[in-house]
Amino acid sequence: MSASHASSATIEDDRSGVARSAATTAVGLSVLTMLLAVANVLNWITTDASVASVALSTLYGVALAVAGVVTVAVGLLSASAVIDANANDTSGVLSGLPVGLLALSVVGLVASQTLGYGVAIWAPAALVCAVAAFLFGSLAREDLTATLPWGGFALFVAAVLLAGVITPSWTWDPRHLGVALTGTITVPCLAFAASLATAWAAAKATQGFGARGRQAGAYLLIGANALFMLSLLVLLVAFVVEKGAGHALRGIHLGPGLSVHVPFVMNGAGLGYDIDGVFPAIVGTFWLVFGALVFAVPLGVGAAVFLAEYAERGRFTTVVDIATDGLWSTPSIVYGLFGYAFILPRLSPGGRPNVLAGMLVLGFMLIPLVLITSREAIDSVPDAYRDASVALGVGRWETIRSVVLPAAVPGVITGIILGVGRIAGETAPIILVAAGGLNADPIRVIHGFRFTSSPPFVANDALLSATNALPYQVYAVIETGVGGSESFGWASAFVLLLVVLCFYAVGIATRMYFQRKLER
Template sequence: MSRATRTALVRDDRTAYEAAAGAAVGISGIVFVVGLATLLGVVGIDDPVAGLELSVLFGVVLLALGVTVVGFGMASRLGYVDAAPQPSAGIVAAAAFTGIWFAVGAAVSGAAGIGTAGRLAVGAVLGGSAFAVTAFPREDVGSTVPVGAVAGLCGLSLVVGVIGPGWEQALVGYNATLFGDTVVPVVVLFTSLVTGWSAAKAYGGFGARGRNVGAYVLIYLVVGSILTVLVGLVAFVTVRGLPGLFGGFSVGGASLVSWPFLTNGAGLTADVAGVFPALLGTVWLVIGAVLFAVPTGVGAAVFLSEYAEQGRFTGAVEVATNGLWSTPSIVFGLFGAAFLIPRFGNQKSLIAGMLTLGFMLLPLVLITSREAILAVPDEYRDASAALGVSKWKTIRSVVLPAAIPGIATGVILGVGRIAGETAPILLTMGGGVLPGKSAAPDVLGGFQLSGSPPFVSNPALLEATSALPYQLYALITAGLSGNIENPQEFAWGLALTLLLVVLVFYAVGIATRYYFRRKLHQ
């Protein structure tokens, strides 16, 4: 009788075991979250919980988890439960545990004051035995015993207090000291990850299914942490920035809404310092970059996808576009400084910033527009051609309208990206740290005609102008101080404003995409 049929059909006796394994996964998850909270300083590792110090409690729980995990493995190995373990835990797990135990050996012997050669030797011995224990026995032993050993060691050292509150270890030559406050949470986080993975494998009955569950637990955890970081970042900036952003905000009165942070400059006359000049600078910057990059990018995309034959020229343009896309922003800044500034009055200016950001926006627009145009079905073009419509008319009245949603999405997301760029405008546009309201650029009213070349000029475009990201940088380099009431609050308000401007672009771009996609599928 083959093992596969036995495990697939007889599942009743595994319910208690599965429940225990599920509980172990859950407890590991809880330990992970609490460990994260201690790392972030929400709880202290010496806080008393149920009569014990938190770090000791951590140790007890980890020890118990380690014993349980080994118990799962043994129960499966001795045949008390039906599982489908494979002959070996696999080379990936073996390599991982070799690495872990090598590090443990090296760290522990290092703390015991053994020299480099000794540390390497201890690490190698421990790593080698971990490899043997993981790779050679059957999977249920190989993926539980090394885990149990890790959890047991960490748990014991926490219970006994080898590592704990007040523990410290100077890293000689590294100019740093490790404290219990940071090491304990890190150890706890790591150990709970390992026990969680092992318990999840046991829950799946080892074998292919066990590996599936184990891997999924880790992947869900990764995605969960990424999203937590994202939400945490935005929430953090929002909470810190709201007081600055809404300082002096009022509804009603002479003007319907009074929002001094967005409508004031930072001069002495303003009672609430605001970011108006930088906000207007960012707006003009975006407009200028869009005016340059969008027609150029869309035109190039039309030519590449409708007119050009696939060949060396299109290949070169593609390589150049992708190359420009990945060129670091600071290199664009250097380019703008070397190429544009000497040609626009030899000083940092709004128009140099606009064009530099335009150069950065160009590949983004080109790539997304090209994708959007290529996504228009060929039937559209054929139908139009069959009606006797010329090629250009087909492009203008059939292809481009159908591609507009994709192009618009790409442009909006690209604008969101360049609106927050600091490095290029740092080198090309400059501006003051805390500009007064009079420093806001007056582009529309600035155009002048003159009798000498270039006949049209606009001083507003040729002046150094501030923008939101640049002003934030300038504030940081000025040490978050300045001639205003509360520079810290001001800077956080500025950061929130910048974040909101960028996120609004992203939200609009993503919403556009969903709207048109749903319309397409109707």
């Protein structure tokens, strides 16, 4: 790879420079193609549209062809030592596996679906090709395995798109699967996969393969992954906002005075309202979450203190660990059934759904997470604090109360935030134990308290009445068609999102407050 003469080394350096800038261009082109494909999947551009009077699939084809040619060329030039590179002589199994899988799927699909061979032919053919590709991918020089399969795949996809084998009007209806793929979705997906492959391969080529090349490739993949995750989140939120915000903000007006009236958020549902609203559901969700917190946080944190500070590590703590992990991953409908069969008959005559039962069931669901995260937080408080306190002659419980718990509060709150996110959106248990359909009026928990002359001396009818909650409302409206239009459901979902965000905001603000207290 390295040149023996100084003059040829300069020429090699020049050539390498050109090759690397070509590879950089290929990366850019591939990333642009990827973005175009994503926009296409999201229907911002339709597949049969044309950009600058060139059909979209032709555009994909040309871009992939260019990227593929550059990638393959750089790989071949590097392998024949025309340009400088520091590739390994063999690539290893980790490089061979994806190459083998690529060959398996491409050859299998082409042979079985396009050429129409029976299973006796296409399956062995695909397997043989996959094994060959795996061996090539594992044993050949790194600059070849990193470029040839992926550049080749891009060229193949380009050929398929340019030759019009798969067009926007193309459909594929496999006999044994219940799905039908259409060209409008297949074209951008193929383009995305192929351009991701060339982007990865070309990114490795820009750094001359070897350790630095792999680093560049990994950087690109991880960056794309992070971006993908972030855009998925944005997409989800944007989708709900788009569907729901319009209805939720309908009829919004100022006044009287400085007040703002948002009918959807502030009204109940019923005959008395010009615009039906979800206020009872918001209040219901608030009380359910609040009650669950009041119930679960002291129990969870208390158990965490016991397990982290007092209990000897042993069989007992192991069993508790397994139990809490199991409880946390128990499906919510199981909690719901438990509440339905165990709690309801004991709380109200006839087992009518009620708020208190909902609070208890959601509290049960919250305890394991609060326990797990609080225990983590307590465990991560440095022993130096405990030593310092104990060395001052302060007892164990005082040390926990005054030093360990304050230092653990931010972690505990993080756990609570996560848990609230889960229970606020929980539907199944609410359907079973707390829900009572669309209400005109919110439950009035605070006003519901009254004193009685006999034990237990305090009663609250509101806690024993059924309520509505936002996730239940979304379910009821969209799935079973209760109480109105689909847009009503979307608007409820939008409000639910906002309510959960509000819980988060409160939690994060509290956490920041305690963290600041620990730091300055």
